[in-house]
Amino acid sequence: MDSISLIGITLALAAILVGQVLEGGHVGSLIQPTAFLIVIGGTLGAVMLQSSAAVFRTGMQMVKWVFVPPTLAHSLLIEQVVNWSHVARKEGLLSLESQIPAVDDPFIQKGLQLLVDGVEPERLREVLEVEIDSWESQLKQGAKIWEAAGGYAPTIGILGAVMGLIHVMENLSDPSKLGSGIAVAFVATIYGVGSANLIFLPVAKKLLGVVGTLVSLREMVLDGLVGIANGDNPRIIESRLKGYGG
Incomplete structure (x- = not known):
């Protein structure tokens, strides 16, 4: 948490x-339920309109990372990569094939399989960088639906305010109905500006920060796998990977 x-x-x-x-x-x-419906429903609809189903689904699934971020086993990953480098140095790259079933991450599995297949270091880097870039782009698009919501909400709040004022103007002859219309008008504005600046935009920034950390972790693993492919000393690999921070 x-x-x-x-x-x-x-x-x-x-x-x-x-x-x-x-x-x-x-x-x-x-x-004010009416103001809430106008602002949140209108914002949700606008975000859905601008997004594909896959991107929208990704963004909604990612929101849990705000309170329960993914596990970032930085030290454990370094330990695993260094261990693989020792195994490869002593027994050869083919010996890493036995390590693949114990790995859960498809990205790392792919990297190890490329090592086992004897792919050249530069080619290995090229393939895995494309994988990282594609994955990063997908996650960033998901996070940015919350940024988009932060842009739409204040405007839709103003729309709700105008609708409330229209209701007021239609009932000038009936003072008993003026209060509810004015309330919806002002509260809709509060909901729009408040939800954007207290929820949607902070959530987007938080998610983009988590994505950046996850990408850095994959780049660290990529660096280690390329080091193994180059036959670098395990101590050199470990020292380089620790430079990525935790």
Whole structure:
């Protein structure tokens, strides 16, 4: 669990609600189902319109990383790569074939299989870099649907505000209906701006940061596999991989 994300969203929402109370308002006045439906439903629809089904699905699946990021076994990966380099140095690259079934990551499996197949180091790097670039692009597109939501939400909030004011104008002769229309107008704006700046944009930035870390981890593994293909000393490989940080 990423505690700082949980603390952050709690603090942001609490600050707004407490500020509302300190100003003499009521928390209940910020709860407007109609405004919520307009802003969140409209934003969701706009994001779906601009995205393919695969990208939208990826973005929705990635949101869990905000609170439960993927495991980043940096030290363990370095240990594994160095171990493979020792095995290859003593027994040859073909001996790495027995290591493949114990690996869960398809990317690493592919890299080891290329080593076993005797692919040249530069060709190995080229193939795996294409794999990394494609994977990174897919994840970034998924993360950016939240960035897009952050762009649409404030505008749709204004749309909700205008709709509320239209309702007010239609009922000028009936004062009893003016309050609800004005409430929807202002709360829709709050929902649009608030959801964009407190949820959608921070989520996008968080996910892009996680993607960057995951890509760096794969680049580290790629560097190690190329080192093995070049016959580098295991200590040199380990030293280089530790330079990627944890």
